[in-house]
Amino acid sequence: MDLxxxxxxxxxFPKQGIMYRDITTLLxxxxxxxxxxxxxxxxxxxxxxxxxxxxxxxxxxFGAALAYKLGCAFVAARKAGKLPHKTIKEEYQLEYGxxxxxxxxDSVDKGEKVIIIDDLxxxxxxxxxxxxxxxxxxxxxxxxxxxxxxxxxxxxxxxSKYEVVSLxxxxxx
Numbered sequence: 001m002d003l004x005x006x007x008x009x010x011x012x013f014p015k016q017g018i019m020y021r022d023i024t025t026l027l028x029x030x031x032x033x034x035x036x037x038x039x040x041x042x043x044x045x046x047x048x049x050x051x052x053x054x055x056x057x058x059x060x061x062f063g064a065a066l067a068y069k070l071g072c073a074f075v076a077a078r079k080a081g082k083l084p085h086k087t088i089k090e091e092y093q094l095e096y097g098x099x100x101x102x103x104x105x106d107s108v109d110k111g112e113k114v115i116i117i118d119d120l121x122x123x124x125x126x127x128x129x130x131x132x133x134x135x136x137x138x139x140x141x142x143x144x145x146x147x148x149x150x151x152x153x154x155x156x157x158x159x160s161k162y163e164v165v166s167l168x169x170x171x172x173x
Contacts, residue, residue, distance in 0.1 A: 004168045006032040007148065021148050021170065023058060023119055036167060037062065040117070040145050041069040043165050047142055050112040051075050053134055055101070055126055056082070059118035062147060066117060075107045075114075077130045090132045092125035101126060103133045110138030121146040121166060124155035131162065 006029055008022040026032050040062065053075045054063025060076060067074035080089055080100040087102040108114060114134050118127055121144075131141050141162055149156065149166035156164055 001032060001035045003032060003036060003147070007168060021120065021150075023147060026147075027061065033065075036147060037065045037069055039167055040066050040165070043145065044070060044115055044143065048113050049115050049142060051108060051114045051139070053077055053103070053108070053114050053116045053130060053139075055116070055118040055130055058120075062119065062145075063117045066115070066145070075103065077101050077103055077116075077133065088133060088136055090129035090136075092129040094125075099126075101129050101133065103130075103137065105137065108134055108137040108139035112139045113142040114139045115143050115145055116141060117145045119147050121149045121155040121159075121164065122153045124153075124158035127155070128158055131159070 006026040008025040010020040010022050013020040049070055049072050051073045052063045052067040054060050055077045056079055064074050080102055083102050083104055086105045088105055089100045089102045091098045091100045116127060116130050121127060127144055134141055143163045143165060144159060145165045147167050149169045151169050151171045
């Protein structure tokens with residue numbers, strides 16, 4: 001199945017000059033959504049993965065489904081201030097300023113093999129911050145999975161020490 005055909009392009013969103021890749025059309029197609037999760041599960045089914053760490057918010061959709069499919073636990077990486085228990089935080093750069101992600105301190109155990117999943121890889125800042133969080137807790141980042149990769153941006157290079165799996169690639173805006 002050509003997943004790229006299931007993703008809607010929205011020009012000039014959220015601002016002029018940006019081509020937004022809208023996954024809501026993929027999610028609204030039951031067969032395409034199932035195919036997406038099955039392809040990801042095939043990548044990791046025999047790798048001894050303990051947990052899926054998923055990045056807020058669209059990553060949660062795929063992360064929860066993948067965790068269910070693999071029979072492993074799901075961990076939410078959330079924006080700062082959203083988790084109710086003791087957390088650790090990593091900041092990352094935005095175009096103008098910084099933002100941060102957090103994990104509960106008891107969400108990943110030492111030596112656990114983790115897959116990090118998000119919907120999109122662009123510059124790699126949020127995924128890199130999530131990798132640092134997992135590693136600070138003693139987890140092993142066994143791979144990174146994304147639905148969409150914007151390969152004209154430096155995300156993959158930034159994450160070069162990890163195995164990155166992307167299902168759909170855009171090599172230009």
